[in-house]
Amino acid sequence: MNGTVSTAAGRGSFRVGTRGSALALTQTTTVAEALAAASGHPYEIVRVKTEGDVTSGPLSQLGGTGVFAAALRLALLDGGCDVAVHSLKDLPSVQPEGLVIAATPTRADVRDALCARDGLTLATLPDGASVGTGSPRRAAQLLAARPDLVIVDIRGNVGTRLGRVAGKAPAADDGGVGRAVQGDLDAVVLASAGLTRLGLQEHITEYLDPSIMLPAPGQGALAVECRPETAAAGLIAPALAGLDDLGTRLAVTAERSLLSRLEAGCAAPVGALASVDGGSLRLEAVVCSTDGTRLLRRSLDAGAASLEAAGDLGVRLAGALLADGAAELAELARH
Structure with missing residues (x-):
């Protein structure tokens, strides 16, 4: 694990973990700058090499979900960094004990x-x-x-x-x-x-267009992850809360809830996209056979745009897909 100081690090600074790719560094620096501006504290970028960066085999065969996230999460748990920035679509849908997603900044283009x-x-x-x-x-x-x-x-x-x-x-x-x-x-x-x-x-x-290709659950969104105490009362806790975008969190909560209920990893042939319109939430999803010859595409609406409703919406739509044969179609885990 190698550290690179981006601004004057020292007393009163916070450390931000990232992968070393150009995209990861760009995303991480954008988040770190926003947190620094909101909190008034300098930051340090900590580069963490992950399994997904060093293994050359097909991405879909690199040990399931989380190949880009595991090392960053270990760095958080071990105290090597205070927050980590992930592409949300790369995160497993089950949140590990001892870590929370403290902020989901405003989502970029999902397509x-x-x-x-x-x-x-x-x-x-x-x-x-x-x-x-x-x-x-x-x-x-x-x-x-x-x-x-x-x-x-x-x-x-x-x-x-x-x-x-x-x-x-x-x-x-x-x-x-x-x-x-x-x-x-x-x-x-x-x-x-x-x-x-x-x-x-x-x-x-x-x-x-999503009518042709539904994106991966969480695509276009970032996740700022940390230990619970960092989010609750840490040096940058108010800045993390201010960076969180409710519309983005509602949408990705529904999408990741669906993925979790399907027991499908981020490499599974599953697409999902939620949208918030006024006070309502809509979720559309597709499950495909790997050769593209069969697709199940369904959508559902939630009566209210709340985090509880978003999670329930994902579970309900996943249930409808499973009832129609999604597990066999995409070779998902047995249900």
Whole structure:
């Protein structure tokens, strides 16, 4: 675990744990700056290497959920840092004992983005085009929309994945993981939020509408995690409370509740998106077979936009999907 001081650290400072990728550092620094501005205290960035950063196999086979979160959580529990910043979609749906999500900042764009050669879109990609993704959820929904596509499993951080597209140069942001081949694909699919946070949105040739591709539960949202005492009465407790966005927390609570009830990990072919409209909450979800030939897509509304209602909404929609055969369809845990 290596520490990098971003502002004057010392007495009265707080430490923020992060992965070392360009995207993780960008997200973490944004949160740290907001907390520092609100609290008046300086911060220190602590880089933590995770299993997901050092293992080169397919992401869906790296030991289930939480491969990017486990080391950060251990650093929190061991006192190596005071708060950690995660991409919420990478977190297991069950919260570990001794840690809380103290803040969910305002969510960014939830959509997936196609980054293709020559400005191509999903509809204009040629027959048999090769599209890279490490996500079974994305792969299944791509195949449902375009069964002719050839899906290629890819690894690496954002710059490396963009470099797989013909005509695009790689960005050295991941220490070489997954960079054995470059320029061999017609397109890749990435989260638009990550591309935008890195200032790489010019590579997007199409934002994929949720009617075509529902995002991962929690996509576009960040989670600021810490020990309960840090959130309740720590140096930056008021700043954490002020950073939390209620609309974002309601939406991701419903989405993660659904994922938990399905007993599906973040690599499962499951998409979910909740939205808050006035005083009501709506949740839509899809469960796919991995080859995209079968999809179950359902939606439900909650009578009230509260955290309790959001959690219940996720459970109820998951129950409806399971009753319709979702577990067998996506090879989820036995129910």
